[in-house]
Amino acid sequence: MTGLTVIGGIVFFCLGVYLFYYAMKRIKMGRQIKDTQKSNIVSLKPGLVEIQGKVEADDSISSPYSNTACVHYRFSATKRQRRPGSDSHILQDIEIGSGGKGVPFFLKDDTGRVIIDPEEAEILEYKHGKVFKSESGKSASLKERMKKLKAADKDKYSKTGKPRPFFRKMDSDAPLDIPDDLIEIEPGSDEAKHTQKKYHESWIQESDDLFIFGTYGFNPEKPGTFCMQKSKGLPFVISGSKEYNVLSSFKREVKNGFLFGTVCIGISILLFLIGIGSISG
Numbered sequence: 001m002t003g004l005t006v007i008g009g010i011v012f013f014c015l016g017v018y019l020f021y022y023a024m025k026r027i028k029m030g031r032q033i034k035d036t037q038k039s040n041i042v043s044l045k046p047g048l049v050e051i052q053g054k055v056e057a058d059d060s061i062s063s064p065y066s067n068t069a070c071v072h073y074r075f076s077a078t079k080r081q082r083r084p085g086s087d088s089h090i091l092q093d094i095e096i097g098s099g100g101k102g103v104p105f106f107l108k109d110d111t112g113r114v115i116i117d118p119e120e121a122e123i124l125e126y127k128h129g130k131v132f133k134s135e136s137g138k139s140a141s142l143k144e145r146m147k148k149l150k151a152a153d154k155d156k157y158s159k160t161g162k163p164r165p166f167f168r169k170m171d172s173d174a175p176l177d178i179p180d181d182l183i184e185i186e187p188g189s190d191e192a193k194h195t196q197k198k199y200h201e202s203w204i205q206e207s208d209d210l211f212i213f214g215t216y217g218f219n220p221e222k223p224g225t226f227c228m229q230k231s232k233g234l235p236f237v238i239s240g241s242k243e244y245n246v247l248s249s250f251k252r253e254v255k256n257g258f259l260f261g262t263v264c265i266g267i268s269i270l271l272f273l274i275g276i277g278s279i280s281g
Helices: 002-035 142-160 190-194 243-280
Strands: 047-056 072-081 092-102 105-108 113-116 122-125 128-134 182-185 197-204 209-218 226-229 237-239
Touching (some): 002 243, 128 190, 237 243
Parallel strands (some): 113 226
Antiparallel strands (some): 047 105, 105 113
């Protein structure tokens, strides 16, 4: 038992340290956003900038479950089951798969518009979302999933024009399990709470009003032009809320991070003391 107690203490200590680290990162990002004045798009200068405007799209993709035209989507699938390693008989919605995809779009205000490359952006809030279930309760067959995976793999390399390596990771930006009898259900309803497997999607579409904080600089895809994109070591956030709501959500995350971080470290100390007591005894 001593070994398990010490291991448990190490796990809780590491989790506590991570929560403190996450909270400190949120504090830093919140200060950066607060200290950066919102800019008109026409007067943007290279570096960290903050803008607010509406989405304009020359290109779009379709969300995986509802086929809604959008510029960015996130999907996930959850299944009601006991949490792995838990002795509890209470069922919880456990995420069994997730992903997302986006395409460059424009953000426009009263002064102009700028290209936004959403790759690697942290999407804090989507304005649109739906939840679905399979009417029959069935999932897509393995054959159907493999067919979609091969098609996604082929499409990936056909766009780049590069030959497909023999040894490569096959993945997809869209879910492979899409039953053909999906029906929409109301999030939070009794039906949703008791559905065994749920499919979630959220997206950003044309005319959405967005808050964006990130780096404005040279566009690597189109030499001679500028865009907003992810830069190494710097924040890049997109939200369907105003700055005030973004900062308020950060404050809640910081509060929870310090609170649960303290609890985790407290539990780790308690487990270490129990372990030491067991060794001494």
